[in-house]
Amino acid sequence: MRRTVGALLRKDLQLERRSFESVPAMLLFTVSAFVLFRFGLDRSSLEGDLAAGVLWVTLLLAAVLGMNRLFVAEREQGGFDGFLMAPVDRTAMFVAKALLLFGFLVAVEVVAVPAFVILLLEPGPGQALPELLAVLALANAGIAVVGTLVGALGVQTRVRDLIVPLMALPLLIPVVIGAAEATAPLFAASGASPLPGRWLTVLALYDAVFGLIAYAVFDFLLED
Amino acid sequence: MATATAVEVAALGRAYGERVVLRELAFSLPEGATVAVFGANGAGKTTLLRILAGLLRPHAGEARVLGAALPKEAWKVRGRIGLLGHEPLLYRDLTVRENLRFHARLHDVPEGRAAELVERVGLAGRDEDPVRTLSRGMAQRAAICRALLHEPDLLLLDEPLANLDPGGAEAVEPLLRGPARVLISHDAEDGLAAADWVLGLRGGRQAIWAPAADVTLADVRGLYR
Numbered sequence: 001m002r003r004t005v006g007a008l009l010r011k012d013l014q015l016e017r018r019s020f021e022s023v024p025a026m027l028l029f030t031v032s033a034f035v036l037f038r039f040g041l042d043r044s045s046l047e048g049d050l051a052a053g054v055l056w057v058t059l060l061l062a063a064v065l066g067m068n069r070l071f072v073a074e075r076e077q078g079g080f081d082g083f084l085m086a087p088v089d090r091t092a093m094f095v096a097k098a099l100l101l102f103g104f105l106v107a108v109e110v111v112a113v114p115a116f117v118i119l120l121l122e123p124g125p126g127q128a129l130p131e132l133l134a135v136l137a138l139a140n141a142g143i144a145v146v147g148t149l150v151g152a153l154g155v156q157t158r159v160r161d162l163i164v165p166l167m168a169l170p171l172l173i174p175v176v177i178g179a180a181e182a183t184a185p186l187f188a189a190s191g192a193s194p195l196p197g198r199w200l201t202v203l204a205l206y207d208a209v210f211g212l213i214a215y216a217v218f219d220f221l222l223e224d
Numbered sequence: 225m226a227t228a229t230a231v232e233v234a235a236l237g238r239a240y241g242e243r244v245v246l247r248e249l250a251f252s253l254p255e256g257a258t259v260a261v262f263g264a265n266g267a268g269k270t271t272l273l274r275i276l277a278g279l280l281r282p283h284a285g286e287a288r289v290l291g292a293a294l295p296k297e298a299w300k301v302r303g304r305i306g307l308l309g310h311e312p313l314l315y316r317d318l319t320v321r322e323n324l325r326f327h328a329r330l331h332d333v334p335e336g337r338a339a340e341l342v343e344r345v346g347l348a349g350r351d352e353d354p355v356r357t358l359s360r361g362m363a364q365r366a367a368i369c370r371a372l373l374h375e376p377d378l379l380l381l382d383e384p385l386a387n388l389d390p391g392g393a394e395a396v397e398p399l400l401r402g403p404a405r406v407l408i409s410h411d412a413e414d415g416l417a418a419a420d421w422v423l424g425l426r427g428g429r430q431a432i433w434a435p436a437a438d439v440t441l442a443d444v445r446g447l448y449r
Contacts, residue, residue, distance in 0.1 A: 007326055082330070087303030088330055
């Protein structure tokens with residue numbers, strides 16, 4: 001399976017490098033949203049709950065753009081057919097696409113989080129950066145797992161652009177709640193407070209449950 | 225595993241929603257033989273090919289390919305079927321070489337096999353070009369490489385020589401011989417010449433199933449009227 005995941009991942013990264021269809025769009029959306037929040041809220045700085053909410057809602061909506069594109073080449077260029085006829089474990093496609101979406105989110109956050117700090121956050125995360133990275137990793141994993149599942153379902157329909165957010169956003173509400181609750185103390189006006197472990201556990205549990213569900217059902221999503 | 229028949233279908237049917245596109249198909253193709261499938265547009269030829277490839281589920285009847293009952297045992301024949309349809313099943317933004325390398329990895333085939341096929345179909349100078357920049361004939365040659373990469377035991381071919389110039393057709397024709405073949409063709413003369421058996425479809429029903437020697441050009445042309 002590792003070999004198949006590697007082949008799929010390599011192919012998808014080559015496609016993204018050539019077409020620049022997902023990451024630039026996600027990044028542009030994220031930075032534009034931060035600028036809009038800055039002017040829309042008429043605030044030059046945010047902190048606590050509000051800052052965490054703005055960050056996570058923006059990242060989630062950016063992720064939806066990536067989910068929408070995740071399986072388009074497979075659908076439109078016969079990738080599904082070629083893959084389904086090969087003697088490989090079909091779950092490899094789920095693993096590869098989830099890793100790809102996770103990678104896309106990390107690539108976006110490398111630019112978007114510093115942009116958020118510069119444009120909107122006061123005070124910055126400072127010493128709390130490792131904790132913020134832990135929350136980002138757990139939330140990204142949840143978004144990647146559910147996004148891959150929903151992306152595979154949505155691409156089978158004619159209204160992919162509508163179906164993907166309609167299914168993904170409600171399913172990802174626990175991730176936004178967990179990530180925002182875990183992040184809010186890190187963005188406190190009085191300086192970062194300790195990370196609430198309860199919300200990290202919620203995120204980890206969500207990742208595990210949806211990871212297992214996706215692993216179990218993904219095969220059937222590829223069937224006729 | 226050696227099987228006496230390459231393809232065996234009985235009372236096979238398939239619908240898309242309310243529209244029935246295949247009904248009551250029944251035939252048996254021996255190993256190593258070629259069946260030419262004729263029929264007007266919408267007769268169900270492509271649907272039949274996709275069922276035999278394990279990409280569509282039959283809604284009625286049974287289909288066995290290389291001894292495996294579809295769709296239940298489709299996993300047994302994955303990697304043993306080569307499909308060449310209307311679409312090349314290649315990623316447009318990848319080069320020919322990258323596409324073939326990807327498929328070689330999926331099928332656990334040495335990459336040297338891809339280079340050999342590229343050479344034989346006359347694509348050697350263009351294998352570093354993205355597929356989107358190729359002419360339809362060149363893309364067809366690349367698709368033929370992709371379909372043959374894993375040396376399949378059954379070839380499902382939908383007009384394999386379409387878009388090829390005479391030189392290209394001459395280069396690829398020998399590569400397409402050997403295993404059992406289901407060959408969709410609109411060229412009655414060439415199709416009959418290449419086939420051992422003929423399957424004629426009209427409106428999703430089996431209008432002809434006979435040895436190619438017993439089928440005349442007029443019989444085939446009658447399917448399109």
